[in-house]
Amino acid sequence: MPDNAIYFELAYAATAIVLGGYIVSIFWRARAIRARLLAERSVEGR
Amino acid sequence: MTSPAKPAPLTAPRIRTPALDPLLTLGVVAFIAALVRAAFFTPPDAAQGMAQKILYIHAPSAFTALYLACGLVFICSGLWLWLKDERLDRMADASAEVGLAFMTVVLITGPLWGRPIWGAFWTWDAKLTSSLFLWFVLLGYQILRGAVEEPQARARFSAVLGILAGCLVPFIHLSVYLFRTLHPMPVVLKPSAPSMPNEMLVSFVFSMSAITLLFAGLLRARYRLATDRAELEHLEARR
C-alpha cells in the first residue's frame, strides 16, 4: 500500500477550511445585513 | 421597543428569526460525521492507499457543484427570463455562490488525489478543463453581480450569463475531448474503478448524502441572505 497519507490529510484540511470559511462568511454577512435591516425598519416604523 | 412596525409592503419579504438554521446545522453535523467515518472508520484502498479517501469528498462535491448548483443556476436563469420573479434571481445568486464554494473544493481535492495516483497535479483532461473554466465562469458571475447596483439590471445580466454559461460547458468539454484524441498524452496510471467493498460503499453513500444535505443547508442560508439584502435595498431605495 503506497504511503500517501499526507495528500489525504491536506485534502481533508483544505476542504474543512474552504467550507468552514464559507459558512463563517455567510454568517457574518447575514448578521451585518440583518443589523442594517433592523435599523432601517425601525426608521420605517416610526 | 418603540412603536409597532408598519406592515411590510407585499413585495418586501418578511423577517425570519432563527440565527442557527436547522437545515444548515444538520448538514454541517452530517458532513463532519461523514468525514470522520471516511477518515477513521473506513479501510484504506489496497492499491491507492489513504489518498483514495479523497474520493469521498471530491466526487460528491463535484456532483453537487456541477449538477445541483450549476443546473439550478441554469434553470433559475431561464425561468427568470420567462417569469421575471425576483425569487428566481435570488435562487440563481445563492446556488451560483454555493456552487463556487463546492467547485473550489473540487479543484483543490482533485489535484491532491491526482498527484499520488496519476503522478501529476493537473492534466488537461476534458473533465478537469471544463471544471476549471466553469469555476472561472462562476467567479465572473459573482463579480458581474457585484458590479451592478440596480437590482433589475443585475437580475437581467446574471440571467443572460447563466444561460450562456449553460450553452458553453458542452463546447468546452467537446473541444478538450477532441484536443486529447488528436494528441494522445502519455498514459497515466489510471486505475480502473474496482467494485467497491461494502464498507467503502456505505461511506461513499453517507458522504454523498451528507454533502447534498450541506448543499441544501448552505443554499437556504445564502438564499435568506439574498432575501434580506433585497429587502434592505428596497427600503434604502425608498428613502
Place this chain on the structure above:
Amino acid sequence: MPPDLLSAALIIARKDLAIEFRTRSAFFSVVVFSLLAIAIFYFAFDPTAVSSADLAPGVLWVTFAFGGLLGLHRSFGVEQAEGAMDALLSSPIPRESIFLGKAAANLVFVLAVQAIAIPGVVLFYNVGGGMVWLTIAGVTILAAIGMVAVGTLFSSVVVNTRLAELLLPLLALPFFVPIVTSAAQATLQLLSGHGATPAANWLKLLAAYDLVFVAACTWIYPHSLDA
C-alpha cells in the same frame, strides 16, 4: 413602415462602420496591438526548442482573442455618449436588429484586423503554406463569427456595470476557449500538411459553436435590455 430584421441590422452595421471609418482610432490601435503582441510572443519562446512555424497558430489565435476583446468593448461604448443608446432603443427597429447590426460591424472590424495580423504572422514566423491560407481564411471567418456573437453581447452588458471594460475579458475569455482551441488546432493541422480531414472536426465544432451562440445571443439580447 419599420424596416424588417435584416435591413434594420444593415442600417445599424453601416452606421457603426461609418463611425469607425471616419475615426479609425480603434482599428489602428487594435492592429498595432496585434502586431506588437505577435512580435513579443516570438521572444517569449525558445526558437531552438519549438520551431516558429509550430508556434505561429497559437500566437495568431491568442492575439486574435485579445485583440478582439480590445475592439469589442468599444462597440457599445460609443453609444454611451449623449444617450445614443436610448435613441437607438426608442427607434422603430427590432432590438434583435440592433444586436445583429452591431455584431456584423464587429465582424467586419475583426476580419479587417485579421487581414493584417495573418500576413504579420506569416512574415514574422516564416510559415509557408501557400494556398492553405485560403482555407485558414475560412477558419478565421468561422472563429470570428462565434467571437463577435458572444463578445458583442457581453460588450452590451458590461457597459452598464461599474467595472465596464475591466469585466469584458473576465466574462468573455472562458467563452473564447472553444474558439481559440478549435481555430489554433485547425490551423496547425492545415499548416503541418495533414490535409483537411483532421481539421474538419475542428471546423465542425466551430460551425456548431457559431450556430448555437449566434442564435442564443440574438435571442437573449433583448432580454438584457430594460423592458
